[in-house]
Amino acid sequence: xxxxxxxxxxxxxxxxxxxxxxxxxxxxxxxxxxxxxxxxxxxxxxxxxxxxxxxxxxxxxxxxxxxxxxxxxxxxxxxxxxxxxxxxxxxxxxxxxxxxxxxxxxxxxxxxxxxxxxxxxxxxxxxxxxxxxxxxxxxxxxxxxxxxxxxxxxxxxxxxxxxxxxxxxxxxxxxxxxxxxxxxxxxxxxxxxxxxxxxxxxxxxxxxxxxxxxxxxxxxxxxxxxxxxxxxxxxxxxxxxxxxxxxxxxxxxxxxxx
Amino acid sequence: xxxxxxxxxxxxxxxxxxxxxxxxxxxxxxxxxxxxxxxxxxxxxxxxxxxxxxxxxxxxxxxxxxxxxxxxxxxxxxxxxxxxxxxxxxxxxxxxxxxxxxxxxxxxxxxxxxxxxxxxxxxxxxxxxxxxxxxxxxxxxxxxxxxxxxxxxxxxxxxxxxxxxxxxxxxxxxxxxxxxxxxxxxxxxxxxxxxxxxxxxxxxxxxxxxxxxxxxxxxxxxxxxxxxxxxxxxxxxxxxxxxxxxxxxxxxxxxxxxxxxxxxxxxxxxxxxxxxxxxxxxxxxxxxxxxxxxxxxxxxxxxxx
Numbered sequence: 001x002x003x004x005x006x007x008x009x010x011x012x013x014x015x016x017x018x019x020x021x022x023x024x025x026x027x028x029x030x031x032x033x034x035x036x037x038x039x040x041x042x043x044x045x046x047x048x049x050x051x052x053x054x055x056x057x058x059x060x061x062x063x064x065x066x067x068x069x070x071x072x073x074x075x076x077x078x079x080x081x082x083x084x085x086x087x088x089x090x091x092x093x094x095x096x097x098x099x100x101x102x103x104x105x106x107x108x109x110x111x112x113x114x115x116x117x118x119x120x121x122x123x124x125x126x127x128x129x130x131x132x133x134x135x136x137x138x139x140x141x142x143x144x145x146x147x148x149x150x151x152x153x154x155x156x157x158x159x160x161x162x163x164x165x166x167x168x169x170x171x172x173x174x175x176x177x178x179x180x181x182x183x184x185x186x187x188x189x190x191x192x193x194x195x196x197x198x199x200x201x202x203x204x205x206x207x208x209x210x211x212x213x214x215x216x217x218x219x220x221x222x223x224x225x226x227x228x229x230x231x232x233x234x235x236x237x238x239x240x241x242x243x244x245x246x247x248x249x250x251x252x253x254x255x256x257x258x
Numbered sequence: 259x260x261x262x263x264x265x266x267x268x269x270x271x272x273x274x275x276x277x278x279x280x281x282x283x284x285x286x287x288x289x290x291x292x293x294x295x296x297x298x299x300x301x302x303x304x305x306x307x308x309x310x311x312x313x314x315x316x317x318x319x320x321x322x323x324x325x326x327x328x329x330x331x332x333x334x335x336x337x338x339x340x341x342x343x344x345x346x347x348x349x350x351x352x353x354x355x356x357x358x359x360x361x362x363x364x365x366x367x368x369x370x371x372x373x374x375x376x377x378x379x380x381x382x383x384x385x386x387x388x389x390x391x392x393x394x395x396x397x398x399x400x401x402x403x404x405x406x407x408x409x410x411x412x413x414x415x416x417x418x419x420x421x422x423x424x425x426x427x428x429x430x431x432x433x434x435x436x437x438x439x440x441x442x443x444x445x446x447x448x449x450x451x452x453x454x455x456x457x458x459x460x461x462x463x464x465x466x467x468x469x470x471x472x473x474x475x476x477x478x479x480x481x482x483x484x485x486x487x488x489x490x491x492x493x494x495x496x497x498x499x500x501x502x503x504x505x506x507x508x509x510x511x512x513x514x515x516x517x518x519x520x521x522x523x524x525x526x527x528x529x530x531x532x533x534x535x536x537x538x539x540x541x542x543x544x545x546x547x548x549x550x551x552x553x554x555x556x557x558x559x560x561x562x563x
Binding site: 060062065067090091093094097098100102104106107108116117120121164167168171 | 369440441443444446447448449450451452453454457461462465466
């Protein structure tokens, strides 16, 4: 008897398999293996230069844009090897959205920012409807609905970051990669972004790289601790925070490692 | 009793240099500004003397420029039209070539190609215009004549092509500076939204740099307006106004260069005409500058929409 067809839920949304990335002589990730279950929020925590950003960027093939980047091992999206010959990086980036540490709004109108991705992919539907949906999901709609033609650079930095989230959501990605999205923001703006992330949990798999230990604890189901490019510990957030297995995790969580 | 001194406190030369720096720099600035005032003053006085004898209305409306004829006529329109033709023609060839080079170097070229082509651009900027002029006369014009046998030895097209080539480095260097001022993360952000490189360049990066690019174009065109050597060598000094690109013409600069040094006796009407033509040339060139600056500032105020 053949095995019953595996439920798609059993296949992780994203998986890294012995993933190493180096830039010239510098190793950024060394043999990381972990899987991101569908529909969960996973935090990647760790000190500066621990490889958080590189791991996120490996998930939608952004590392290859950096000259001298060498990637070994595999990254799988719904079980498909992202570096397989027939995989188009453009399609990968449409389905796995990324929000950067610094808000990277385009110096155009709010609407043009949200419509950028859908226009690039030749979206045939109503762009205004899509923009409203994406801006609402990012928790920005009520603040910009009055004037969608206003220049995006006129928004506050917190609003700009939510606009970047909306812009990514407009592509209806399955996975959201958030690279320290609140590190440049004040507490009030951070709180708004966190409530947006909270609302997005329902429909998305989210990978959140963060410096904020408490942010990871507040938002995520699972947490991975990276140090020096290696995955030290990975597990349910509550377990990892209350009862870390590895002494390095514990010293990071107690603040002995900055 | 000894007075404790901090090490270096006795270096009086530092203090002297510091005290002198302000006045010396100020003097340089005043000299530059003074030169400009003197230049405008001389032009104004001489042109004023000229216009006391020649009606400005006729000067700007008549299309007949024969200052050395028995009955001289001073209708500047043919010179103005010729300058406009050369400038526009040079712009048609030089601006797209320069802009495409700048975008290529900034966003497409690999590191090695970029270095090599940047060096070539810098070399191009260092070519004296008289050399460009000889190139026009000895290479471009013969090539044009083999294509269109009716082409005259002095013709506007050759001048347009070579002046166009001359302004390419200006367009490249200045518009690259504008492209560089756009945050590099925007390219990555665009690619991360599933756009192609070309789309990010065309929809985001170039529009974001448009203010500086427009300024680059206008500054390059201002150079074309004032270009003398290439124009004289390639397009000659034909008094007869023409619109045909295959015939020669006479620009404001060509007339000034020919008639200024010793061509016209000091104090004569012809001598005044040189200054009147110079004033028109200066107004043309400054007009382009001002238009560029205006467009840049209007874009800035528009919040880079």
